[in-house]
Structure formats: structure tokens, C-alpha cells
Amino acid sequence: MDITVVFQIAAVGILVAVLNQVLKGAGRDDQATMTTLAGLIVVLFWIISHISDLFGTVQNLFQL
Amino acid sequence: MLMRILGGGLVCLSATLIGWYIGGSGGRRAGGLMELKKSLILLKSQIDHAIYTLPQAFGNISHKVAAPLDGFYKRLAEKPDSWADEALRLSGSNLHKDDLANLSLLGASLGQGDTLVQINSIDMVIAAIDDTLNQLTVKNRSDTKMWRSLGVVGGLLITIALL
Numbered sequence A: 001m002d003i004t005v006v007f008q009i010a011a012v013g014i015l016v017a018v019l020n021q022v023l024k025g026a027g028r029d030d031q032a033t034m035t036t037l038a039g040l041i042v043v044l045f046w047i048i049s050h051i052s053d054l055f056g057t058v059q060n061l062f063q064l
Numbered sequence B: 001m002l003m004r005i006l007g008g009g010l011v012c013l014s015a016t017l018i019g020w021y022i023g024g025s026g027g028r029r030a031g032g033l034m035e036l037k038k039s040l041i042l043l044k045s046q047i048d049h050a051i052y053t054l055p056q057a058f059g060n061i062s063h064k065v066a067a068p069l070d071g072f073y074k075r076l077a078e079k080p081d082s083w084a085d086e087a088l089r090l091s092g093s094n095l096h097k098d099d100l101a102n103l104s105l106l107g108a109s110l111g112q113g114d115t116l117v118q119i120n121s122i123d124m125v126i127a128a129i130d131d132t133l134n135q136l137t138v139k140n141r142s143d144t145k146m147w148r149s150l151g152v153v154g155g156l157l158i159t160i161a162l163l
Helices: A003-027 A030-062 B002-048 B054-062 B069-080 B079-094 B097-107 B113-163
Strands: none
Touching: A003 A030, A003 B113, B002 B054, B002 B069, B002 B097, B054 B069, B054 B079, B054 B097, B054 B113, B069 B079, B079 B097
């Protein structure tokens, strides 16, 4: 697995946290929640193939 | 790699500029409303004290206000009945749709009643503009900061997502 994905996820986490604080400060709590959810979905899209690989590896390892 | 960095930089810059532009829209609207209020105060004094006819008053005001209101009053001086149409033509300015609706309603009472009725109508629109300006002052403070931050952070987010 490429290590840059980890850094990308960390950067997205930091930026989404900043966006969340900015939106909450402006009294837009709904948009803040939506932004957090959007960040989560984007990150999930990135790592879904890696999770699939992990399950495959575990299945092969234990010959399930 | 250089092209990626260059592209990312451009995306960040564009998003930041968009954030600054949207953040400044409230201030531009406030500026437009202040100019509109100034023109209405001038119109009121022209009707009340100088006792000009409406076309003369519109002509005089057109020299004293900034664009796009100068053109608005200039066109009204030539065609005083077209207030509502001309007010809608101001939609390209920084004024909001509600501000233009208020302005076009004033046209219905101008030139219809006596001086007192017209002055009261102008006062009503000025009071509505004052209310809007007060609301904008409070709203602008948080919104400007928010949009500017959103522009910068949004640009960074897009860049990281695309890299």
C-alpha cells in the first residue's frame, strides 16, 4: 500500500476539522455536519479497495 | 510532478479568489444600498424643499449619484412612468432581488398622490433600506470571514483529493 494515501487521509481530516470549526463559528451547524459526512465518504472511497484487499488477504491466510 | 503542483496551486488560488469574491458580496450590496438611500434622500429633498417636478428631480439626482443609479435616474428623467421597468433593469447591480422589489413598489406611488404621500412613501423605502443595512452589518461580519476561510480550505481540499 502506498504511504501517500495515509498522508492524504490525514490532510483531509485536518482540513475537514478546520471547515467544521469555521462553519460552526458562522452558526451553520447543518452544513458543518454535511461537510464532515462528505469528508468521511471521500476517505471511504479511497480506502474501500484497500479494505477489500485486507479481507482477501485474511481469507487467503486462514484459507476460509 | 511539476504540472501537478502548478495545477494544484492554480486550483487553490481560484478557490481562494472565489471565496474572497463571495465573501465581499455582502459588502458590495451594503455599498449599493447606501448609494440607493443617498439617492432617495436627495429625491425627497428635491420634492420637499426644491419643489422640482419628478423628471427635473430625476435629472438633477442623476448627476449626483454613482453608477449604475446615475443611468437609472437619467433614463427616468426622460421617461418618468417607467420606474418599475427601470428598477428591474438594475438587476445587474449589487442590489438583491428584495431591494429591487422595494424600489419598484415605490414607483407606483411616485407622481400619484400629493407631496406628503410621496415623501412618506420614500421614507418607508428608506426605513426598509436601514433595516436591511442593520441586518447586513451583523450578517456580514461572520459571513465574510466564513467564505474567505471556506475558499482557502476548500481549494486545499480539492487539491489534496485530486493529487
